Amino acid sequence: MSYEFLSPVSDSVIAHSAIVSEYALGNVIKIHSKESGLPELNDVQVALLGIKENRNDLNYMGASVSFDTVRKSLYNLFPGNWNTKIVDLGDINPGEQVTDTYYLIQEVVADLLKKNIIPILLGGSQDLVYAQYRAFDALERMVNLVNIDSRFDLGNSAEPINNTSFVGKIIVNQPYNLFNYSNLGYQTYYNSQEEIDLMEKLYFDAYRLGEVTNDITVVEPIMRDADIVCLDLQAINSTCLQNPMASPNGFDGREICAIARYAGISDKVKSFGIYEFKNFKNEETTCSLIAQMLWYFIEGINYRSNELNIIEKADTLHYNVPIEDEILSFYKSPKTERWWIEIPFISNSDNKLKRHTLLPCTYNDYERACNQEIPERWYKAKRKNEV
DSSP: OOOTTEEOOOHHHHHHHTTSOTTSGGGTSEEOBTTTBSOOOTTOOEEEEEEOOOTTOTTOOSOOOOOHHHHHHHHHSOOOSOOOOEEEEEEEOOOSSHHHHHHHHHHHHHHHHHTTOEEEEEESSGGGHHHHHHGGGGGTSOEEEEEESSSOOOOOTTSOOOTTTHHHHHHHSSSOOEEEEEEEEEOGGGSOHHHHHHHHHTTOEEEEHHHHHHOGGGHHHHHHTOSEEEEEGGGBOTTTSOOTTSOSSSBOHHHHHHHHHHHHHOSSOOEEEEEOOOOOTTHHHHHHHHHHHHHHHHHHHHTOOOOTTGGGOTTOEEEEEEETTEEEEEEEOTTTOOEEEEEOOOTTSOOOOOSSEEEEEOHHHHHHHHTTOOOHHHHHHHHHHHO
């Protein structure tokens, strides 16, 4: 894969990185510059990539996108006790057609995934998630998508793709690699009843804003099962995000950073995208928050527990719970005290699931099963597997 179409980080950002503290991220991250060219990707775990494409935004008025202020804010921050090697690959500029941009995103992200590098995408319009998702075609397995958004973004899949209909396109377009879609932070008045009904019909997960803000820990098992995480900046409230399109209701700065950390700490998350970046009224404050979200995501990566193969570990605790005509198999990690539940495998179905598919859950799910209550997420996952 050639990265020759990537444009280097701007000279003004490079100049800024030269004057930050020697211990700051600006002197830790390997940066794609005009002078030095693309950095080597050997032993790299995380790659930052800007995408200056926003033409499929329903409100597109010709404005261009620049991530310079985000980068300056990020480079100013100090790393934690990290071992993670990070590169900034620069930007993907808009292609002649939006589909050209999609193609390049798909190729670059797919190549990074094959190298076991986690791409962090900074994007314009959120339809770019479609290309982020299509990059996983190369891995030839089912994937789970988590969208932190006030809207489901199902849209009308019969119409051309835009930043409010990309999930619908993911669902209907071949190859069909989407196993589960989860929305975190939806606000009912932004979603039609038809979309809410469709989410239920497809056995997808949806968590209202109030449910998440009331107990932020509900995010953890959802993220633990995610391959792709995307975040619409309009899910953040207008107090934090100085954006005329932002809602007065939404996540605050602390909540969105906690969610980003949960995404990072998940052993399974392989791609993270932040979208709907615009020319914000208070650019410095907004870009500082975005930089902190990136910081928390990378912080999470450094504290991953490597428990993807929990079922194979000798010290894993196993509990069988009889309920109705089922026997639910729960697994608990003695190291992190996290819980999983096994999804029944349909052996005669032509799907791309592994032989043993574990669904992250909570101790509360185990307790409720002991009280003869079937966990809702397990039921939905089982039904999807049977379809």
